[in-house]
Amino acid sequence: MRNSLSFLSKPLVMTAFVGAVTMTGALNAHAQTASPTLYDQLGGKPAITKVVHDMIVNVAADNRINHFFAKTNIPHLQMELVNQVCEGTGGPCKYTGLSMKQAHKGMNLNTADFNALVEDLQKSMDSNHVPLGLQNQLLAILAPMQPDVVHQ
Numbered sequence: 001m002r003n004s005l006s007f008l009s010k011p012l013v014m015t016a017f018v019g020a021v022t023m024t025g026a027l028n029a030h031a032q033t034a035s036p037t038l039y040d041q042l043g044g045k046p047a048i049t050k051v052v053h054d055m056i057v058n059v060a061a062d063n064r065i066n067h068f069f070a071k072t073n074i075p076h077l078q079m080e081l082v083n084q085v086c087e088g089t090g091g092p093c094k095y096t097g098l099s100m101k102q103a104h105k106g107m108n109l110n111t112a113d114f115n116a117l118v119e120d121l122q123k124s125m126d127s128n129h130v131p132l133g134l135q136n137q138l139l140a141i142l143a144p145m146q147p148d149v150v151h152q
């Protein structure tokens with residue numbers, strides 16, 4: 001009786017072992033094939049920091065809108081923007097700045113101002129060789145903020 005039981009348990013153990021290995025393999029394969037976040041595709045925080053930095057350089061040279069930033073603490077703005085884009089694209093950051101309504105209150109920005117800033121961002125993404133598909137994904141995240149930015 002003991003013999004027959006121990007004979008039976010071997011295939012059972014093997015089945016459980018093979019099952020566990022197969023399961024682990026399946027989970028690993030899933031982790032490897034899960035689609036990367038936009039944050040990852042953009043190149044993570046260093047690449048986002050470069051794009052935001054170059055956008056601010058473009059804004060500083062843009063006579064349509066640079067007057068809005070005359071009294072702005074630019075390093076602080078850059079830090080807030082990087083965290084906002086990092087978090088919004090699925091990265092490991094936390095945006096702790098003002099709401100978009102609060103940040104732009106009293107500036108009375110209009111759609112042309114908004115579009116000018118978007119152009120300065122696009123120019124930065126172009127010069128940093130961000131593929132068009134990724135540019136559009138980032139713009140699609142920012143576009144819904146427009147009502148909270150303009151006419152505040």
Ligand code: HEM
Binds near residue numbers: 068096103104109113
């Ligand atoms: C989707 C578009 C925009 C986003 C995501 C955005 C985001 C931000 C963020 C995160 C801040 C910092 C908030 C804080 O200090 O806590 C900020 C501040 C500011 N934004 Fe925007 N912004 C947008 C559009 C614009 C536009 C179109 C203008 C002007 C043309 C503008 C002008 C400013 C200025 C001048 C400040 C600094 C205010 C200060 O000196 O404290 N923003 N924005």
